[in-house]
Amino acid sequence: MNIPSHVSIIMDGNGRWARERGLERTAGHAHGVDSVRACTEAAARAGVKYLSLYAFSEENWNRPKEEVDTLMSLMVKAMENEVETLKKNHVHFKVVGNRARLSGLLNSMIDSLDEATVRDARMTLVVMLSYSGRWDVLQAAKRLAEEARRNPSLDLESIDTESFSSYLATDGIPDPDLIIRTSGEQRISNFFLWQGAYSELLFVDKLWPDFGQEDFAAALEAYAKRDRRYGKVK
Numbered sequence: 097m098n099i100p101s102h103v104s105i106i107m108d109g110n111g112r113w114a115r116e117r118g119l120e121r122t123a124g125h126a127h128g129v130d131s132v133r134a135c136t137e138a139a140a141r142a143g144v145k146y147l148s149l150y151a152f153s154e155e156n157w158n159r160p161k162e163e164v165d166t167l168m169s170l171m172v173k174a175m176e177n178e179v180e181t182l183k184k185n186h187v188h189f190k191v192v193g194n195r196a197r198l199s200g201l202l203n204s205m206i207d208s209l210d211e212a213t214v215r216d217a218r219m220t221l222v223v224m225l226s227y228s229g230r231w232d233v234l235q236a237a238k239r240l241a242e243e244a245r246r247n248p249s250l251d252l253e254s255i256d257t258e259s260f261s262s263y264l265a266t267d268g269i270p271d272p273d274l275i276i277r278t279s280g281e282q283r284i285s286n287f288f289l290w291q292g293a294y295s296e297l298l299f300v301d302k303l304w305p306d307f308g309q310e311d312f313a314a315a316l317e318a319y320a321k322r323d324r325r326y327g328k329v330k
């Protein structure tokens with residue numbers, strides 16, 4: 097079977113999952129962590145090289161403070177709890193996003209978990225935190241402009257899509273082959289705008305806390321049947 101090298105997931109529907117059960121939205125997020133664990137395991141087992149998860153967007157900072165705080169502490173707790181499992185399964189943990197907005201504690205935990213899991217890794221789990229596609233393209237453009245200002249001999253004609261990509265926060269990570277969104281919504285919501293140019297999109301109705309290993313396996317099967325042409329004729 098043709099296994100995608102990079103699978104990305106827009107984990108949506110935690111709030112609805114909780115509401116359906118008469119629970120607080122934050123209970124949905126807590127159950128969402130179980131799906132994160134299940135999909136990480138399933139991806140590693142299938143031979144996926146990169147699994148990226150849209151865990152918190154730049155826009156999510158506008159949610160009620162209590163919900164933001166719960167999401168951040170879930171992240172801290174998951175990092176504390178999963179270090180050994182990540183190491184045992186050879187999964188490198190990495191965070192991509194606007195790190196300047198994260199707390200000092202979270203940033204230092206991210207750095208130490210990244211360092212603790214980088215050796216002998218077979219898969220990279222990329223948690224997209226305080227990330228949005230427009231933020232990323234904009235920060236890349238600003239960094240490039242800064243470089244042009246510092247180095248007036250920089251040949252603007254030499255900048256191509258590949259060199260521009262190296263200014264993105266996802267530098268070093270291949271573009272996603274497959275982007276899955278749960279909960280029945282069919283939109284990109286400011287996620288991978290540049291990197292997703294040729295990604296296969298898969299929208300599934302299940303809410304994120306209900307999305308398990310069999311659903312991940314089914315997504316890989318659906319991907320294997322797709323015919324990718326990148327704008328060319330086959």
Ligand code: FPP
Nearest residue numbers: 107108109110111112128129132151174223
């Ligand atoms: C979307 O559901 C989900 C999120 C904004 C957060 C996803 C975060 C986690 C699953 C927790 C931790 C992650 C890691 C990597 C440990 P929603 O709240 O938008 O749901 P709704 O659309 O039903 O309201």
